[in-house]
Amino acid sequence: MDNEYIFLWVPESLKMCGRVLIKVDGKDFWAFCQALEIDGLGILQKNWFEIQHKAPQTFYPTDTLPVIIQDNHTRKLASMYWGLLPHWAKNDALFYKTKTNRLVFKWKSTPKAHFNMRADTIKSGKKWSDLSNTNRCLIPVSHYIEWQDKDMLPQNQKPLAKKYGVKNQSYFYLAAIWDKITIENIGDFYSTAIITTNPNSLMESLPHHRMPVILANDEAESWLNVQAHLQFQPFDANQMTAEPYLEQETLSNQEPDLFSELE
Numbered sequence: 393m394d395n396e397y398i399f400l401w402v403p404e405s406l407k408m409c410g411r412v413l414i415k416v417d418g419k420d421f422w423a424f425c426q427a428l429e430i431d432g433l434g435i436l437q438k439n440w441f442e443i444q445h446k447a448p449q450t451f452y453p454t455d456t457l458p459v460i461i462q463d464n465h466t467r468k469l470a471s472m473y474w475g476l477l478p479h480w481a482k483n484d485a486l487f488y489k490t491k492t493n494r495l496v497f498k499w500k501s502t503p504k505a506h507f508n509m510r511a512d513t514i515k516s517g518k519k520w521s522d523l524s525n526t527n528r529c530l531i532p533v534s535h536y537i538e539w540q541d542k543d544m545l546p547q548n549q550k551p552l553a554k555k556y557g558v559k560n561q562s563y564f565y566l567a568a569i570w571d572k573i574t575i576e577n578i579g580d581f582y583s584t585a586i587i588t589t590n591p592n593s594l595m596e597s598l599p600h601h602r603m604p605v606i607l608a609n610d611e612a613e614s615w616l617n618v619q620a621h622l623q624f625q626p627f628d629a630n631q632m633t634a635e636p637y638l639e640q641e642t643l644s645n646q647e648p649d650l651f652s653e654l655e
Contacts, residue, residue: 411450413533420562421440460616477571508588509569528568528570528615533565536566537556538600554635557634558627559632564606569584570585588603589603591603605622605627
């Protein structure tokens, strides 16, 4: 089976914000999100507030993420696939289930979108601009992981990764967009992508070309309520933490094969 675009593993070229860490611990997570649980929103829905983890868990592209949306002036927590499938590209995607019963998709041709969306891409085309004006969301994370850009390293040097956080905060928000499609005989499928912008000095020193858009609490509220058009400025490097990150296992080891195509 041709699985060139399955994304069960992430090539170095796609590792821009290729992992996020989230400590889903019930009370503190709920207090930060300030959101209500959504019942029955899509086929990926899970009750995040009943999950109790003592340590941050690693989330990979194609995983289901907790995502905060605004619904009738109320914050709600939804479950979304990390890997945006815009509604206009629905017919270009093929859905599969993995051996662990996760739903994933691959593109019939060249991918239209990935796990991250450049801020300038969102601003450049009407389809993306319309989506970013109507389908805004927040992804609450404890840290994100970034790899060194290979084209910025000496030849044959293996890229290293670092774990980034915000000082004195257990959680912080990443700006994101989402969309929904309906899979026939299956249900509504919600997906999301993290928005990236130019690097601050901390990311440049990694080195890396991009970084996710980190939002302060007031910016997060404005973004979610479509109250302002943010400029997506790099987050203040002096307010961030960075430490080496060693990945223990890969997605390819966890889920090496797909076994069934959805009809």
